[in-house]
Amino acid sequence: MKRWPVLAFAFASLAFGTSIAIAAAEWQIIKVNGHDYLSVDNISKFYELPAEVVPSGAKIQAETANRPLEFVSGSREAIINGARSWLCFPVIEQNGKSLVTRTDLAKTIEPLLRPHRVPDVGKVQTVVLDPGHGGYDKGQMSRYGAEKDFALDVVRKLRPILQAKGFRVVMTREGDYFVPLEVRAKIANSARNSIFVSVHFNGSGDDPNATGFEIFSFTPRGAPSTSDSAISSRAYNMQPGSTVDAQSTALSACIYHSLLGHIPEYDRGIKRARFAVLRLTKVPAVLIEGGFLTERGESKLISNKDWREKLAGAIGVGIENYQALPIKKQPPMIVADYRRQTKSAPVEPVNQEGSVKEADASLLQLVGRSALLSQPQTQQQTSTPAPTASIESAPIVP
Ligand SMILES: [Zn+2]
Numbered sequence: 001m002k003r004w005p006v007l008a009f010a011f012a013s014l015a016f017g018t019s020i021a022i023a024a025a026e027w028q029i030i031k032v033n034g035h036d037y038l039s040v041d042n043i044s045k046f047y048e049l050p051a052e053v054v055p056s057g058a059k060i061q062a063e064t065a066n067r068p069l070e071f072v073s074g075s076r077e078a079i080i081n082g083a084r085s086w087l088c089f090p091v092i093e094q095n096g097k098s099l100v101t102r103t104d105l106a107k108t109i110e111p112l113l114r115p116h117r118v119p120d121v122g123k124v125q126t127v128v129l130d131p132g133h134g135g136y137d138k139g140q141m142s143r144y145g146a147e148k149d150f151a152l153d154v155v156r157k158l159r160p161i162l163q164a165k166g167f168r169v170v171m172t173r174e175g176d177y178f179v180p181l182e183v184r185a186k187i188a189n190s191a192r193n194s195i196f197v198s199v200h201f202n203g204s205g206d207d208p209n210a211t212g213f214e215i216f217s218f219t220p221r222g223a224p225s226t227s228d229s230a231i232s233s234r235a236y237n238m239q240p241g242s243t244v245d246a247q248s249t250a251l252s253a254c255i256y257h258s259l260l261g262h263i264p265e266y267d268r269g270i271k272r273a274r275f276a277v278l279r280l281t282k283v284p285a286v287l288i289e290g291g292f293l294t295e296r297g298e299s300k301l302i303s304n305k306d307w308r309e310k311l312a313g314a315i316g317v318g319i320e321n322y323q324a325l326p327i328k329k330q331p332p333m334i335v336a337d338y339r340r341q342t343k344s345a346p347v348e349p350v351n352q353e354g355s356v357k358e359a360d361a362s363l364l365q366l367v368g369r370s371a372l373l374s375q376p377q378t379q380q381q382t383s384t385p386a387p388t389a390s391i392e393s394a395p396i397v398p
Contacts, residue, residue: 026045026046027046029102030099032094036101036102037092037101037102038099038100038105039099039100040053040069040071040091040097040099040100041097041098043100043105043109047068047069049067049068049069049113050067050069051067051068051070051071052070052071053073053091053098054071054072055072055073056073056074056075057072057074058072060072060079068080071100072091073093073098074091076088076089076090076226078091078108080108080112080113080270081112081253081257081331081334081335082334082336083256083260083267083269083334083335084267084269085112085270086226086270087100087104087108088101088103088107088108088219088272089101089103089104103222103223107220107223107245108249110246111253112250112270115253115254115322115325115331115332116250116326116328116331116332118247118250118325119246121246121247121322121326122250122322122323122324122326124167124193124194124195124322124323125167125191125192125193126168126192127162127167127168127169127170127194127319128169128170128171128184128187128191128195128197129155129158129159129162129171130155130171130173130184130197130277131151131155131171131172131173131199132147132148132151132198132199132200132201133146133147133148133151133178134175134177134178139151139200139201140201140202140292140294141203142299142303144300144303145303147200147293149176150201150308151201152175153308154199154290154308154311154312154315155171155199159171161313161316162316162319165316165319165320167319167323170187170191172184172188181276181280182276182280184196184277184280185277185280186280188283189282189283194283195284195319196277196281196284196286197251197255197285197286197288197315198277198285198286199288200287200290201289201290201291201293201302202289202291202293202294203292203293204292204294208294208295208296209295210294210295211265211266211291211295211297212268213256213266213267213289213290213291214268214270214271215252215255215270215271215286215287215288216252216271216275216286216287217248217249217252217270217285217287218241218248218272218273218279218281218285219273219274220242220245220272221241221242225272225273225274226269226272226273227271227273242282244285247284248284248286250284250322251284251285251286251318251319251322252270252286253270254318254319254321254322254325254332255286255288255314255315255319255322256270256318257318257333257334257337257338258314258315258317258318258321258333258338259288259290259311259314261314261334261335262317262338262342263307263310263314265291265298268289273287275287288315290302290311321333
């Protein structure tokens with residue numbers, strides 16, 4: 001096996017001072033076939049969090065994972081803070097080390113572990129709630145009813161919850177009619193300091209037993225979506241990224257941990273997709289899949305209005321925690337915190353900040369450099385217009 005040099009990461013330290021240059025040296029970029037990787041050990045040391053890599057093919061259960069960071073060799077599946085989270089690229093092995101791409105450190109691990117450090121995170125005046133489907137577009141069906149109706153009901157329940165917390169709330173539809181996806185995105189884009197939260201329910205034609213929650217934010221530039229299996233395709237590099245990628249991932253984390261923490265459903269994970277509403281929104285945006293209408297037990301739960309009220313409440317807490325990130329300056333509550341809280345008397349969120357090092361502007365540097373280095377100059381996130389035609393330019397709603 002060819003040994004690649006381990007490169008100490010050096011900065012133009014003039015502008016940032018020597019302390020940052022020293023911190024920066026803690027990141028050791030490992031080049032593999034021209035791509036930048038970091039070892040799991042390096043990541044574990046940097047965050048001062050234990051990390052484990054389980055063998056290829058192993059299945060990890062988020063419920064039993066007792067480590068903040070757990071990876072599967074050769075896989076994109078990971079556990080971050082006790083919730084399943086999907087990396088853009090698989091973990092690889094090189095010279096006895098498990099390696100994670102720099103893209104995933106910057107785009108997945110950092111915003112999920114420390115959403116409170118994402119620049120401009122938590123700026124929310126208006127929450128744009130988007131009940132999926134509507135009118136002729138029924139979405140998934142169960143014996144109890146249609147996705148479009150359940151989604152609208154959850155959003156109707158969520159609106160007063162958010163208003164009571166002081167948010168301005170706009171709904172992309174108020175009744176049973178279809179609103180074009182680009183119009184939904186436009187509503188979000190035209191509101192000041194808005195976030196976009198789309199509510200859907202799932203269905204599976206292949207697996208009638210499929211259950212659980214999942215949440216999506218827009219796939220980073222140059223990366224495959226979670227559902228893409230051929231991850232070497234050049235097509236991904238043609239896709240635009242999002243300038244609010246990290247904020248959307250932070251929003252995903254806040255809402256998803258609240259969902260799982262309040263409602264004991266199967267953890268399908270924090271995922272990425274290029275759904276039209278996520279692609280067309282220019283503000284932090286997520287799409288929630290609140291369970292499967294094609295599974296007997298779960299479809300019955302979804303048909304229960306009290307359960308939907310609970311779902312709406314959990315989403316509301318997640319949004320509130322997202323807004324609190326820049327105020328509290330500490331990680332939001334994670335699934336274990338919520339479960340502890342619901343088991344006993346309410347407790348204060350666990351402050352993990354004490355266990356995380358302060359001097360790490362180096363990571364911001366890495367995040368910034370990652371965005372610069374992973375793509376040619378012509379594909380800068382901020383300067384690339386939406387493509388006129390792409391494999392995913394057609395309106396897609398899960
Ligand atoms: Zn849907």
